[in-house]
Amino acid sequence: MTVPTTNHTMSASMPRPAEAPATGGSRLRWALADAWTVTRRDLIHWANQPGMLVANLLFSVLVLLMFGFLFGGAMAAPGNYWEFLVPGVLALTMVFGVESTFTAVNTDLARGVTDRFRSLPMAGSAVVVGRAGADLLNSVVTLAVLVATSLAVGWQPHSGIGPTLAAFGLLLLLRLAMLWVGIYLGLVAKSPESVMALQILVWPVGFLSNAFVSPATMPGWLGAIAEWNPLSATVAAVRQLWENPSWSSESWLAMHPVLFAVLWPVLLIAVFFPLSVRRYRRLSH
Template identity: 65%
Template structure:
């Protein structure tokens, strides 16, 4: 049992190095992926921020940045999907399946590589936030906890992207994933209070997993945020852990099972 686990870890690390080397040979993909959230921060923070009022007072950019951090984690799902679907379409995944390696190595290796990529992107976003006047106010320990919640959300969404990529087996389905991801990202408390929305729409926004992570990170960073009287709003920290855990429990085994069932 320990021997199989050891080889699974070794095989997964090999796939991770392969994916990182692929990005090193095509750095423009990383540059574009990292520049988009930075430009979004500048657009919302400076072009639209002047007309926004934060309930209870506070700087809008300090309110905005935790939401943008979480939104970046959500948009990373598209990157994962595209990479997995492209490998499947080109036959790379089938070649991996023909090799004597652990069945979980390909999906685990992809997940590890994408999480490292997200960590770099999050560090860039934090640097961008500091440059535009954002900061945390609750000490380094709570800030580290907020970053941990953001990475937990990204790790959970990795498995959603891996599963969808294996299911589609073609990068042309990326548009369909974007139709799913963008409403998930914007129908949340990232830019507007759910209380300002129609009742049914506000309820959807409050129960959006992204909203829980955004609210929890705002609290941990000590940044201004929307209030809320619903149960899910009052327990944002708890839900910021439960939502990603639920996604992991569902999509992690589904991804491994789907990989095993791919036609050779």
């Protein structure tokens, strides 16, 4: 959750070097130190005002339990529905995180906190990178809570420690990609209320996937769109790595889910990371 930062807090926490570093290595260390300061600022805010964080966690758990217990008996899925569902909900939560990132970034912008950051002698990328770091740590906590809940209701991965950790890596890679989408949109949006328009886009993208049902159960054209959804690639890859039941298809994408689960997020990051940094640097005073 993001709240305005007082001048006292900002002055005490932000580094104030006398001059810009002369070497590339020094610039990198300076940028990382600045980014960590911004990340720590957001973590302190969440610790002091945990209401929104707890609400987001409860919502994610509610989605998992609702689909598993209320709709699971009616869903068409190969094998145990819980094992089919859990990878989908975990990936979906990573995508839905774009809304909280968008709101936090745009709220800081609207309240003048971003302008205060820009007036300080700090790396130009530190604010957006720091925001990404804080939200990524938030996502790690969300994944931990959802995995604990899933284990409690009977889900489990059937692979070794290596594939299991690789699956979590793919989930966080997807979240990292959506972070940069959210940061960029938050910097260009007019007000925090614009999140309603973002939800109109994000929710259909989230549900038009293989997260809850197999694309084979959809009309042909709709199933094809669902298969090529970046979310579907991550879900299919996680199911494969955890040896959970998944949908079958002869498409090239379905046969190489791990490859696409890496390519889609990397492509999004390659597009939206530089856009976010450039947009931040071009903000008007």
